[in-house]
Amino acid sequence: MDDFTALHSTTTSALVAATRTASNLAASDLPFHRSLDAGLSSALDEQNARLLSLAERLLGSATGGAAENGVRPHTPRLGSIESVEGDWRAVVDVVDSLLERADTALDEFTGAVRRLSPGVGEQQKVGGAAGGSVRPGRIAAALRNREIEKPQLSFEHMPKNDETGEFVPLLESKPHATKPLEEVQASEQPYQREIEQFRYPGSVYSQTEPIPYHSFGSTTATLVDTVEAMYEMLEELKQATEIAIDLEHHDQRSYIGIVSLMQISTRDKDWIVDTLKPWRRKLQCLNEVFADPNIIKVLHGAYMDVMWLQRDLGLYLVGLFDTHYACRALGYPGGSLAFLLKKFADVDAQKQYQMADWRIRPLPQELFDYARSDTHYLLYIFDNMRNELIQRSDLTKPNREGDKLWDVLQKSSETALQRYEHPTYDTELGQGPMGWYKLLARTPALLSKEQFAVFRAVHKWRDDVAREQDDSVHFVLPNHHVFSLAKQMPETKEGVLSTAHPASQTVRLRVDEILAVVRRAKEAGKEGDEMMDVLKRVEPQLPRKIAREVAASHSVAAFVPKASSPAVNSAVSSSSTLPLRSVTSTFWGSALGSNAQQERHGFSTAAPSISLTVPLPPLTAEIFADPPETTYTPVKAMSPEPAPMEALEDEGHDDIFILKQLGKKRKRAALDAEPRDAMMDGMAANNDEVTIMPDSDTERAREKAERKKARKEAKRAQRAAGGLDYDEPAVDDQEPFDYTSAPSILHPPRESREEARERRKKVVNPYAKSADVPKALGRVQKERSGRSMTYKT
Structure with missing residues (x-):
């Protein structure tokens, strides 16, 4: 320990001194000193080459053993100063790898975490006790970064990635068949008839008390990694009425992907099936349970699982119940399996293992427990969700509109009907699942x-x-x-x-x-x-499915009347072939601006006509007519009888016919008439047509003519006296204005005070009534909490 302390102190002091020296050199203007002294420039170049060589050797040593627990990092080549900038990310990766390895070594040395992946010669009991304190995040990272030999290289039937045409099912036999395997066509799913004719048993529609699950800590799962263990599991599964299934898939080091693990649970037992064995095709015998219509198969998010089972193992599901569709039918805020585990079992799923490399063998205890938890609680969740679906279903509506359980079962059956197809590649147009x-x-x-x-x-x-x-x-x-x-x-x-x-x-x-x-x-x-x-x-x-979705999103059939023009019908018929990408707007014409680049790429900026996506019916007079429910008594058009000669003589033939005045008379007559009689033809009212007076109104018309004549006489008298009338419209028979005798505006004649007072009385003030309008908002505003002063009431 004393030697380590001395070495640590010496190394730290040297690193600190080197760092300080490098910082001081970086702060100096080295290019300026190079220009002054050629010898200094040569010495700097020699030191740069030496330091780069040392750094490259250090990086090579650091990456030499990095492949033990992960992918070997790329060793950057530092031949010049420019290469440091170009390979800087690679240098950072090497340093990060060193720090990660040092951190892991310190944790193992202090006992904070045990070594997860056993090395050569080490034994680890799969399914045994975990023991010790484990850091899930670090374990998940280690499980993702291991270099593992591809297990598909040892399969009896190695995957072929260049297959084209129809996918040939892997089935060698067809248990529980209503249509023999020999009669199944190449383009047909082998269990299509069985799934379409399947009827869920009455137990699914019965509301019963949920069967509790066994304690997770007091039980364990059985590892199925031999053919004998597989047949033993099969015999026990045949006795069940419901089973839960889940898969773990790997798609990083495989072109089409590979099923790495399968979990199966009954009410009393769990199994972990190793699907990476060379004899994996023998798992087809599980169709005796998977295709049994008397056994309900419960999965969560089974869309891709159905595809993977067909592709790798030749397994098909009859009687599927997908809890994901139950989540949607019940309107849960979450739809993941982790959400259901927390809601019904109060279990926090360790989802950091979801992206782990499931090809690791022997299987670590952390992955073993995580895989088991996916199905251990699923049947209990199924019981609760089934009861809730029954409780929230309205069975009184026709055609099962309110039956939520029926909707879930129908969507689950549709998922089970999916059929796997080979991934094709289209070089020219980029079509297919793997296309560009x-x-x-x-x-x-x-x-x-x-x-x-x-x-x-x-x-x-x-x-x-x-x-x-x-x-x-x-x-x-x-x-x-x-x-x-x-x-x-x-x-x-x-x-x-x-x-x-x-x-x-x-x-x-x-x-x-x-x-x-x-x-x-x-x-x-x-x-x-x-x-x-x-x-x-x-x-x-485009595929037909995508075309149907696009047509449905643009459907206008619900807005088009039955009796429409040919243009409307053609627009509706063309909506079923609308493209996925539109280069022009169907309403505004070109969707982009006009420039040379868009013209070169086929965008037309000219819009000769506007074609509406939602077609309009023909614009005829019936569109503006009143609805048929409105009842009114229209004024009948009657032939007017000629007026008496006396009225014509009194009226005078030299009177001027003014449309505006007739319009005013018509409006006043409409106000005086009954409300029902006032409902005239809208088109006639808009055109100011002359209202034809019936015989009973002849006396009223004569009185109005007399009043009109009186007003004209008064107007002539006022004009003769020199005054103006602003209330009556001017007529064309007035005398021409005499500009020579008119008083000058620039040099008006002097008038007395009395004459000016009288003149001002006769002149009309156009702004006299401007003060009668409502007052505007005051200039000074006082803000009040919670109230707006935009309008004052």
Whole structure:
């Protein structure tokens, strides 16, 4: 211990002195001193080369044993000052790895945490007591970073990643079949008829007391890692009426993924099935239970589990109950299994193990307990959720509209009907689950011809290498690195490594291949296709399911009347083929501004006509008419009888016909009439048509004509006296104005006070009534809490 203390003190002092010296040198103006003394410049270059060599040797030593518990970090090459900046992230990774290893070693030395993964020759009983204090976060990180030999290399049937066409089911026999396996077509799910004809037993619809689970600490699970243990488990499962199932999947070091573990629980017992054994295909015998219509299979979020069981083990589910759909039907705030464990069993799920590498063998106790907890409580959760679904269902509604349990069972059956298909790759249009189109459609990027060609070429190279190595595409090259390489189009190997930094092991080993792919694609892209042109070719070839979803989101059938114009019908029929991506707005025309780049990529800025997404009915007079429920008595159009000659003589033929005055008379007559008679035709009222007076109103019309004549006489008299009338409209028969005899405005004649007073009385003040309007808000405002002074009431 004394030697260690002395060594620690000496090392610390040397590091502190070196750090201080480096800081002082960095604060000096070394380029200026280099320009003054050539000898100093040479000495600095020699010291730089020596320090870089030492640093590179230290980094190499640090990464020499780093692969024991994880992936070996990349050893950066520090040949020059520029390489330090280029490989700085790699240097940081090495230092972080050193600190992590030192922290782990200190924890093991002090006893704070035991060594999790046993080495060669060490024994660990799977399912035994954990013992000791464990840090879950550090354990989960260690479980993710282990280098494990691929178990699929030892399978009796190794996965083939280049298969095309229809997926051939792995079934060798078909238990509980209503349709023999020989009659099942290639495009059909083997248990499709059995699932469609299945009827859930009456026990599912009965509300019973939930069966409590056994204590987790007082029980354990049985590891199934032999064929004999598998058959023993099968015989016990046949006696159950409900079982809970869950899977653990690994997709990092496998192209299509691999089922690494399967958990099965009954009311009394738990099993952990090792699905990485070479004889894993023999697990097909579990179809005697999985396809048994008398046994309910309870899973949570079974959509992908159904696919994985078909793909790897040839297993199918008849009688599925998915608790995820029950969460949605009951409106729970959470839909995860961790939420259900906390709600019904008061168990905190250790979800940091969810992303662990489930290929680790022997299985650590932490992963063993976590996997077991996923199904140990699930049947008890099923009992509670089933009772709640029955309680909250309204069985009085027709067609099972209020039956929540029925909805969950229907959606669960639809999930069980899913069928696995081989992942295909379309180089030209990027279609399929592994194609480039979905990645590009989700990313708002506009690439040039060369960049688009490089993007497709690198994406295809990544898929080919992943299939060849049996690795996931993300392990070979992440998505953001594909975009970076397409945008940067590096010309050197160093440029490829810096663009795809931090580079994976595959990229470092195949950097020459990537560089050649980028160069060829860049050269070919000069005469290649535009990105938008290719996307336009992709749009009409979308899968039918996506087309139906898009058509449903744009559906306008509910808003269109039955009797519509051909244009409306054509618009409705075209809504079922609407594309996923629209380059123009269907209402405003072009969705983008007008520039040369958009014109080159096919965006048309011209909008010759406006086509509405929601079609309108023909705009006819019936649209503006009153609704048919409104009842009123319209005024009948009657032929007017000629007025008596006496009235015409009294009225005079030289009277001027003024529409405005007739309009006023008509309004006054409408006010005097009955309310029902006042409801005239709206179109006639808008056009100011002359109201035809019936015979009973002849006397009233004569009186109004006399009053009009009297007003005209008074007006003529007033005009003769020199005054003006502002109340009556001017007429065309007045005398022309005499400008020569009119008084001058600039030099008005002097008038006496009496004349000025009389003149002011006759002049109308246009602002006389301006003070009669409501007063505005005062200038001085007093703020009051909780009240607004915008309007004063």
